[in-house]
Amino acid sequence: MATSTPTGSVLPRDEVLFDRSLRTRWRLGFDRWIGWLLPLLFLVAIVPIVDLVYFVVRAAYPVLSWGNLTNTQPYANQNGNAVGLALIGTFDLMAIATAVAVLLGLFGGIATAEFLSERSAGWVRTSVNMLAGTPSVVVGYFGYFAFVLYFGWGLSLIAGALTLSFFMVPYIFRTVDLAYTSIPRPIREAALGSGARPYQYILKVGTPIAFPQVLTGVFLAMAIGLGETAPIVLTTLPSLLVPSSLNSGVTFLTYLIYDGFNHPSTGPGSNELAKAFEAAFLVMMIVIALNVVVRVFAARYKKRLEGLYQ
Amino acid sequence: MSGAAPEGPVLSVDHLSVVSRDSKKKILNDISLDFPPRSLTAVVGPSGCGKTTFVRTLNRMTELTHSLRVSGAVRYLGQDIYQSNVNPVLVRRRIGMVFQRPTVFPMSVFENAAFGLRILHESDAEIDRAVTEALVRAGLWDEVKTDLNGSALALSGGQQQRLCIARALAVKPRVLLLDEPTSALDPAATQRIEQTMLRLKEDVVLVLVTHNVSQAARVSDRVAFLHSGRLVEVGSTADMLERPKDPLTEQFITGRFG
Amino acid sequence: MQVLGRIVPWIPALIPAALVAAVIWELLLSSGLSLRFYPWPPVFHPPQSFGWEFFGSRWNPAQNQWGIMVFIVGSFLTAVPALFLSLFIGLGIAIASTAYLPKVMTQFLDPFVDLLAGIPSVVYGIWAFIVVAPYFGHVVNPWVYDHFSVIPGFGGTPPSELGTGLPIGIFVLTIMALPITTLLIRDALQSLPKDLWESGLALGATRWEVMRRVAIPHSTRGILSAALLGFGRAFSETVALAMVLNIQSGYPVNFYHGTATLATWMFTNLDSAYGNSSWLAALSEMALVLLAISLTVNLLGRRLVSSFIAYEIAGL
Incomplete structure (x- = not known):
């Protein structure tokens, strides 16, 4: 079998570059078709996310107003769509939970990165992964049995906030650990070699280098905490008032979303449902904003690290 | 080898230019060069002169870098490999390649x-036969014949590189492009690869990219000298190294830059 | 002083371990198990410990029956199909993004998958319940019922118009596990050195052949970890699933029926259990079962991935 080429000479078949054999056509055709078909799978991710964002924005848009955002009396407005109460509640929960989680995660992370042997640090990191892998409803149960019942705090702001901090600790811990571990060895040795005490090195040298990454960890943890629902629903009591003490009930954004599901019978356009989508819009915006900040920071930090290693 | 080798060059490069789409910089500028049968051509030049890009255009590996635009023609047995109805997959089966690192x-x-x-x-029988033959031709057979099912990662660097050569030879290419195949290896391993190259050039057209003039002197028949994307000079190894015509070539081979 | 210096750092470093221990401890105390293992009184005094009957199929508080097998089955019934779907879709997306699409396209498309990871689960829940469920109720479920009712489990009682139940539960879990599987597999595939990818192509292989014979075998660990962590996510998902699953305490009679998973049952039952110590104890013991399964899966999955990618996926 031979085919002539543009130059007119005759070539053996397997030297010809436009092979038309069935096997070759199948191989090349399969590669081409799969190259068209596989990217279509992106639709499985894109269609839901676009539909979800579109629907939430469309449902939230009519009720979104400055008045509704700031009014803390849920049923004061004519249309009863005020979410100010939930915004304050979420802020309270997040503030306490973040403070607790930063305190625990920061010290833990620094201690693990700076003072433990590689082997011990490995065990500690496994325990952090265990904490991150604990299902949210299980932590909610812990909060309920320990804080609500055993300590007798009842369904309250403090019980919810402490439960929430369980979700944030592992992320802060991990990023702090990573940030201090990845400080280049020479910098560390130079500081300690010139007579600095370990704590002086951490405060004066380590922290300025690690700070941006620590901050991304805190933002990431806040994004995680903000989206949590089950554990706080289990450990708090919805309230019509702004929390006045640690033992008060509290209404928060994700609760409003869950509540919209509990009262759907009044149909779309009902107060609960509109409020649910309003809350969903707010939560999504804050979470996405936090994620964007994290990504920008992380990208910047990566660059800086690369610079340090050169 | 399949079929009788036609007369004339196996591979011929005709007014080949490569332009970077991003910087509009000409990486290769109007290169014309033939590769006859039974030859080992060394492509030498200072780093950054475009010699790696040059060999990568010879089997359309440049296409993996989307920012490069190739113009001109590269003919394999008279067929332009950049013609639109030619699939790079078939080109690469005929024109194999070995990289810097194993x-x-x-x-x-x-x-x-x-x-x-x-x-x-x-078929399995055909694969057995071809693999054995390829390993023998790459000069690796004696070292691995007792443990063909062992992991390839357990081999030494030099053995791995010869395995890469054997892997490329197994599909019976007529041309083998070697992109600085010894730059990551120690002298002993380099020597073995050079012996392999000398044996292979009897039936495969070899194109060797190297920054090492003495390696070119040891193994090649012809030397092509590239400088800033231009083919400055090409000729038999003896001529090029002893009587270079161009002052740039002379500077390079006497080690004054590069 | 030396000894003190070595001990003090352990105190903050052990915080996560202490928190996990506290969770397990408290659940042991409040469940019936504590009676067997620990002499001191639990928070509530459960009247009995459940024994092996706990893994029975009957859950009936009125008759003091606490079998959780229904919920274990429900968890697997939702998580396993969702995992397989999201694993294959994730593999496809990862392959397309690594080998087929030009960089300009992936820069535009990849963030959608990242975004999917950032949406809180309750938002998925309300969206699925309000927007997607009617579609399942009117279109998907009736279509499946009309065409596949001969298959056992797909016939019987016609699906309700509400659309909640197993199919939409699997759908929601698939979408929620998708970013985890996709990002982990993509990371694994992209870790194949560029040289290896090129030398595959230089042998005259097509992109698909290099993918199938070099890149995918090279990424086995990554794919396995994607499977485990994706399963962990699906298995312990709570709120979104509770909103679409049409919670029931019996085995589903067919594909379109409601069911409950361990997590959703625990979440929706705590209110009713208040004051009934057996009920609370049964729920706590359920929590321990859920915890044991998800911790095993998570730790196994995490052993196989680099810490950096885990850092990049929110919620992992």
């Missing part, structure tokens, strides 16, 4: 050498 796949020695044949769904 790139063995994480599988057994045998499966590495058999890779190109497995995808063609050759």
